[in-house]
Amino acid sequence: MLKDFLLLTFKGIRYRPLRSWLTVIGIIIGIMLVVIILALSSGVKGVINKQLQMFGSDLLIILPGEESNILIGMVGGQKFNYTDITDLERIPGVKVAAPFDIGTLNAEFKGEKKPVFVHSSRWDVLRPIFEESMGVAIADGVWPKDENSNEIMLGYLAANELFKNKIQAGDEVVIQSKRLRVAGVFETMGNRDDDNSFYMSWDLFHLTSGIKPGAMTAIIRMEPGYNIDLIARQIRFELQKQNEVEEFTILTPVKTTAIVGNIIGVVELVLVIIALVSLLVGAVGIMNTMYTSVLERTKQIGIMKAVGASRDAIMSLFLIESGIIGLVGGFLGIVLGLLVGYCIGLVAAGYGAPGLFSFASIDYFELLVILIITFITGVLSGLLPARAASHLEPAEALRYE
Secondary structure: OOOHHHHHHHHHHHHHHHHHHHHHHHHHHHHHHHHHHHHHHHHHHHHHHHHHHHHHEEEEEEOOOOOOOOOOOHHHOOOEEEEHHHHHHOOOOEEEEEEEEEEEEEEEEOOOOEEEEEEEEEEEHHHHHHHOOOOOOOOOOOOOOOOOEEEEEEOOHHHHOOOOOOOOOOOOEEEEEEEEEOOOOOHHOHHHHHHOEEEEEEHHHHHHOOOOOOOEEEEEEOOOOHHHHHEEEEEEEOOOOOOOOOHHHHHHHHHHHHHHHHHHHHHHHHHHHHHHHHHHHHHHHHHHHHHHHHHOHHHHHHHHHHHOHHHHHHHHHHHHHHHHHHHHHHHHHHHHHHHHHHHHHHHHHOOOOOOOHHHHHHOOOHHHHHHHHHHHHHHHHOOHHHHHHHHOOHHHHHHHO
């Protein structure tokens, strides 16, 4: 009996392939989004945690703006006074207080001109932060000799990919019409933005750019053995005395991880809602397809009833058909979701974020549950059309044109 039902079901689907596949696509989109979320969520968290660990557990970051709206504070142009940041070194447990200013300047190398992102700080504080806390090494050259030398440092990608010709230690680059010598090139930091940046001393940056001095961000390096949360509270108390930036955020490694986790959680929630809406649309599509199928096969249903088919048999036939449509959509959605996740992982690896996708991190039991859900969704979507088909009177069905 089941074999006969399956043969009739596949025959019915094959009879109207375009409508069936359009219905299946609705299921595919929803399931594909869900699978992409499942496939990448653990990888995204792992990559971000790896970046945070690389940044250093003994570092604090100070940013203008409220914690809930850091980006607006940064793009709003608010800056701390230089001395308000350097004075934080008086706090017990603060080893280095490094003010950072950032800007986009015009650079020229061998006749090729491009805008470049430039970070500036004092070399004497930047070096220990990079080498000891972040584990960043120099691939070519050395650190600049002193604050007053006309020398710069380059990120790995800025030196090797930004211009047509690779830049090496000892080369000269023109920035804002000022000729500067490249003292060294950093090894890759695992972050494309940092790897694409130029690095200048504090005074040289403001002299070259004409930008008003001020700390857009700051990095605090702690002495070992001190409580990071206590130091963060002391820093907040001191900075509340200054008048340049009213609202600011102090990020500890734990707080940064929590913020990133919240952001990922919101993104996951939004994508899940989109996926559920898409699945609902697919379910409505299945119902519409099955109602149309009932109308197209009314005479066939009348013949089946005339030769003795029961209501349960007719209903089972249509429920199996709608369930298979849902199951096929779920299976193809899983396959495409894994394929898209794999491609995203490859692209992310090319941009310095390996490990975003891994088949080993996928919970295959969840994929099985998804298949079951899509089958059940298909069956439930076909329930009303199947019931309508099973209640057709044989005489009326045979007279239907």
